[in-house]
Amino acid sequence: MSAHPEISALECFIERVGLSIESDGLPRIAGRMLGFMVLNGGPVSFSELSERLQVSRASVCTNARILSSLGVIERVSRPGDRQDYYQLAESPYARLISGYLERKRQMYAIVQDALGALSSDDDPARRQRLEEMAAFYRVAIAHLQRLVEEMSASGTGTGAVPDAR
Template sequence: MPEPFTTQWREFIEECALLSEKFSFSRMHGRIVACLVLAPQPHLSSGELCALLSVTKGALSKELRIMVDEKILKKVLIPGQRSDYYTLSEHLWANRLSVLLPPLQASVDMIVRAKQMVDESARPVNLEHLVEMYAYFKWRNEMQCRMIEDWQDRRPQIIAETRAYFKSL
């Protein structure tokens, strides 16, 4: 079992939870990521995560499933162990960017359907809101794709610069 976190580290984990919420993820999502970032070992079991975060297995299990589905976490199987172990995905941050692509595209598709409904009905509608909405989500989708590509292209350089910065601290 990993060593429990000090009060200072617990406060950091809660700060990550609140920040995660501001990015439209759950607080538990932020706690899990922070816990795995701070863990000295490469992976933790769900029981270890529960103990370190002082939560029940029920409070944790749904979020773990979501994070595995979204490729934020990777489930690790350890021969001879009955517990499920989790680690941060190798491409966690690119995956985080990718999570938004389906809802962004769904938004574009929904607006196209709305425009078709307007065209098929006799109901008068101010199209300016629909035009603005479509333009925004189309642009946002394109920007999200560019961000993913840019991160993948520049990641090695940014990582090297960050390592150098951390050494200078």
């Protein structure tokens, strides 16, 4: 057993978040950075992130841009310091879901455009596949919108407590 079990548990959390994020198609380092930011909040410099996560500063920079574009972290500055710092964004999970919702709306619009471009004598199987895709996005958008509203109503940006199974 480690002399500092809380450290190994925290490191385990960071690694597991990295693996989970990786399974969603994002870089594992982005997930590890997210895990670190959840535990530490910030602000934290590129140098500190690089050192604590044992990755290059370039990797920190690349993955910070990814997490920032998702609305999960934000860049902050300190007076008189030229380094970039990042911290966990306010309501990061609500912002993450809102971004996901927006991407689903964009996809729905693409499908609607394709359906509108079909002629009446077009392949019925093609139309059916597009209509099924449109139905999927309509349902997904409705559920995501409700989730965003629930998270906003909770006032915490975290929504309901998930099932801990």
